[in-house]
Amino acid sequence: MRYVYCLLILLLSSMPAVRAQGELEIIIDTGVENTLPIAVIPFGWNGAAGEQPIDLHRTIANNLSRSGRFATMDENEMPQRPVEFAHVNFSDWQLLRMENIVIGNLKQTQAGDYEIEFRLLDVYKANQLTGFRIKAKRRQLRRIAHRISDIIFEKLTGVRGAFDTRIAYVTVKQDQAGQDRHSLQIADADGFNPQVLLESDQALMSPAWSPDGKRLAYVSFEGDSSSVFVQDIRTGRREEVAAHEGINSAPAFSPDGGRLAMTLSKDGNPEIYVLHLAGNSLQRITRHRAIDTEPNWSPDGSRLVFTSDRGGTPQIYEVGLQGGAPRRLTFDGSYFARPRHSPDGAGITMVYGSNGAYRIAYLDTGNGSLSVLTNNRLDESPSFSPNGSMIIYATNGRYGSELAAVSADGKVRQRLALQDGEVREPAWGPFPAD
Amino acid sequence: MINKFLLLLFLGLFVTACTTTPEQEQRPDVVDKTGTAEMADDDAGAAETGSEAQAFGAEGDQEAALQELDNPESPLSVRIIYFDYDSSTVLAQFEEIIQAHAGFLQANPGVVTTLEGHADERGSREYNLALGERRALAVKQQLVVLGASPDQVRTVSYGEERPADPGHDEQAWSLNRRVEFVY
Numbered sequence: 001m002r003y004v005y006c007l008l009i010l011l012l013s014s015m016p017a018v019r020a021q022g023e024l025e026i027i028i029d030t031g032v033e034n035t036l037p038i039a040v041i042p043f044g045w046n047g048a049a050g051e052q053p054i055d056l057h058r059t060i061a062n063n064l065s066r067s068g069r070f071a072t073m074d075e076n077e078m079p080q081r082p083v084e085f086a087h088v089n090f091s092d093w094q095l096l097r098m099e100n101i102v103i104g105n106l107k108q109t110q111a112g113d114y115e116i117e118f119r120l121l122d123v124y125k126a127n128q129l130t131g132f133r134i135k136a137k138r139r140q141l142r143r144i145a146h147r148i149s150d151i152i153f154e155k156l157t158g159v160r161g162a163f164d165t166r167i168a169y170v171t172v173k174q175d176q177a178g179q180d181r182h183s184l185q186i187a188d189a190d191g192f193n194p195q196v197l198l199e200s201d202q203a204l205m206s207p208a209w210s211p212d213g214k215r216l217a218y219v220s221f222e223g224d225s226s227s228v229f230v231q232d233i234r235t236g237r238r239e240e241v242a243a244h245e246g247i248n249s250a251p252a253f254s255p256d257g258g259r260l261a262m263t264l265s266k267d268g269n270p271e272i273y274v275l276h277l278a279g280n281s282l283q284r285i286t287r288h289r290a291i292d293t294e295p296n297w298s299p300d301g302s303r304l305v306f307t308s309d310r311g312g313t314p315q316i317y318e319v320g321l322q323g324g325a326p327r328r329l330t331f332d333g334s335y336f337a338r339p340r341h342s343p344d345g346a347g348i349t350m351v352y353g354s355n356g357a358y359r360i361a362y363l364d365t366g367n368g369s370l371s372v373l374t375n376n377r378l379d380e381s382p383s384f385s386p387n388g389s390m391i392i393y394a395t396n397g398r399y400g401s402e403l404a405a406v407s408a409d410g411k412v413r414q415r416l417a418l419q420d421g422e423v424r425e426p427a428w429g430p431f432p433a434d
Numbered sequence: 435m436i437n438k439f440l441l442l443l444f445l446g447l448f449v450t451a452c453t454t455t456p457e458q459e460q461r462p463d464v465v466d467k468t469g470t471a472e473m474a475d476d477d478a479g480a481a482e483t484g485s486e487a488q489a490f491g492a493e494g495d496q497e498a499a500l501q502e503l504d505n506p507e508s509p510l511s512v513r514i515i516y517f518d519y520d521s522s523t524v525l526a527q528f529e530e531i532i533q534a535h536a537g538f539l540q541a542n543p544g545v546v547t548t549l550e551g552h553a554d555e556r557g558s559r560e561y562n563l564a565l566g567e568r569r570a571l572a573v574k575q576q577l578v579v580l581g582a583s584p585d586q587v588r589t590v591s592y593g594e595e596r597p598a599d600p601g602h603d604e605q606a607w608s609l610n611r612r613v614e615f616v617y
Contacts, residue, residue, distance in 0.1 A: 203595035205559055225590045226563065247567050247591060250560040263560065270564040291564040307561050314561055338558035351558050358556055378602065380558055396602060
C-alpha cells in the first residue's frame with residue numbers, strides 16, 4: 001500500500017502539464033545551512049471526501065522553504081500524520097531531529113464557511129509554542145495559509161513574516177495579431193491570485209507601491225513617450241502626475257506617502273526630482289549633466305540613493321533631501337544600478353554588472369562589503385520583501401523575463417513560474433494594514 | 435551582418451515609400467513661399483494659369499527632396515545609427531549619414547524628424563531609458579551643429595522597451611543600441 005502511495009506521488013510530481021497557473025517552482029540552488037528543520041504535516045479535513053479546497057500544509061511548507069530559513073520535511077518521509085496534539089508521537093520526531101512540527105485541521109461548517117485550526121509544536125519540549133483557530137470564507141483560505149506561515153515564521157525566527165503580502169509586476173504577451181500586450185498586475189507574494197490593473201499596447205514600466213499598499217505609481221508609454229501615473233488599486237482610478245518634455249520615469253513613494261521621487265529630463269538631461277503630491281510642486285534634487293535616475297528613499301525618508309554615471313560608469317550615489325553633494329557608495333566595479341534600500345536601512349540591493357553578467361548584489365553600507373546573490377546573466381529589478389528576508393527580481397528564463405526570488409543571504413533561490421510570456425519588474429508590496 | 439544591414443536598408447526604403455505625411459504637411463508652406471501677391475489675389479484664375487506653373491515648381495522641389503530619401507545609394511536612406519555598449523558617442527562611421535540628414539533638414543525647413551533612442555536589454559531598465567535619451571540627444575546635437583534647426587528634431591527614448599531584435603546575445607544587442615530617424 002505504501003509503495004502504491006509513493007508511486008502516486010511520483011506520478012503526480014512528474015506531470016508538469018497539470019501544474020496550475022501561478023504555481024511555484026522551488027529550486028534550491030545552493031547548500032542550505034543554518035536552517036531550522038520543520039515538518040508541516042498534512043492538515044486533517046472534515047468535509048465531503050475529495051472536496052478539500054486547498055492543501056494548506058503545502059502552501060505553508062512552500063512559504064517556509066523559500067524563505068531560506070527552514071528545511072521542510074518531505075511528506076513521504078513523515079513517520080506519522082497526526083492531526084491532533086494527543087496523537088503526536090514526539091519520540092518519533094525527536095529521532096528524526098525534527099525540531100518543530102505543525103499540525104492542523106480544516107473543517108467545513110454547516111453554513112459553508114471554513115474553520116481552520118493549527119498548532120506549532122516544539123518536538124524536544126513536547127509542547128505547543130502557539131496555536132490558533134481561524135474562521136474564513138473559501139476565497140480567504142490561501143491568505144489564511146500565508147498568515148499561518150507568518151505566525152510560524154515570527155515565532156521561530158523572531159522576524160515578522162512577509163508571506164501575507166503582494167507583489168506588483170509587468171507582463172508582456174503577444175496577442176493573436178502578434179502585437180505586444182503589456183499589463184500591470186498584482187498577485188500574492190507567491191505568485192497566486194494575479195489581478196490585472198492596467199492593459200496597454202504600449203510599454204509599462206517601474207511599478208512602485210505606496211507605503212499603505214493602496215496605490216501604485218508606474219511609467220506608461222501610452223502617449224508614445226514616457227509619463228508617470230498613480231493608480232488607486234481598489235477603484236482603478238488613475239492620474240497622470242508627470243508628463244513633461246523628455247523622460248518622466250522611475251517613480252518612488254516617500255515613506256510618508258506624500259511625495260514621489262522621480263526622474264525627469266525636462267531641463268535637458270535626467271535629474272532626480274521630488275513631486276509633492278498634495279501641492280503638485282516639484283523639488284529638484286540633483287544637478288549634473290550626467291544621467292541621474294532610479295531614486296529610492298532611505299527608510300527614514302531623509303535621503304535618496306540613485307544611479308548616476310557622473311563618474312564615467314553607472315554607480316550608486318546617496319544624497320540628502322536638502323541637497324548637498326551626492327556621496328558615491330559603490331566603487332569595486334564598472335556597473336551598479338537601480339538601488340533599493342533594505343527595510344532596516346543597513347544596506348542596498350542593486351544590479352551589479354561584471355564580466356558581461358548582470359546579477360543582483362547586496363551592499364552592506366556599514367562596512368562596504370558587497371555580496372553577489374544570484375548567478376544568472378541578465379538579472380535585474382531587485383525588490384526587498386518588507387521584512388528584509390527575501391529579494392524578488394527578474395531573470396532571463398525559458399520564455400524571456402521571469403520572476404525569481406532569493407533569500408537575503410543568497411542561499412536559496414527560486415523561480416516563480418507565473419504564466420507564459422514575459423514577467424518583469426517585480427515590486428514587493430508593504431505589510432498589510434492591521 | 436551584411437544581410438541584416440541590407441534588410442534594414444530595404445526596410446528604410448519601404449518606410450520611406452509609405453511616408454507621405456511630411457510632404458502633405460509641407461505643401462501649404464511651399465505654396466505660400468513661392469506664390470506671388472498677384473496669384474494670391476486671383477485665386478481661381480491663378481490655379482489654371484501662372485500659378486499652376488509656380489505651384490508645380492514648388493511641388494517639384496519637394497518631390498525631388500523626397501526622392502533623394504528613396505535613393506538607396508543616398509546616405510539619407512540609412513535611418514538607423516548604432517552605438518557601442520553604454521555609450522552615446524556617435525561613431526565616425528555614421529557621421530556621413532548624419533551630415534546627409536542635417537543637409538536634408540536644412541534644405542527642407544518644414545520637415546520634422548523624431549529621433550527614437552534605444553538601448554540593449556542589459557542592466558537596469560530605467561538607466562537604459564536615460565541612455566536611449568542621451569543617444570537621441572547626441573544625434574540631435576550633431577544635426578543642429580551641421581545646420582538643422584533644433585525645432586526640426588524631436589527626441590524620444592524607449593530605452594530597452596522596443597528592441598529591434600528580441601535575441602539575448604551580442605548580435606541582437608548591437609542592433610538594439612540605436613537611434614532611429616522617423617520622418
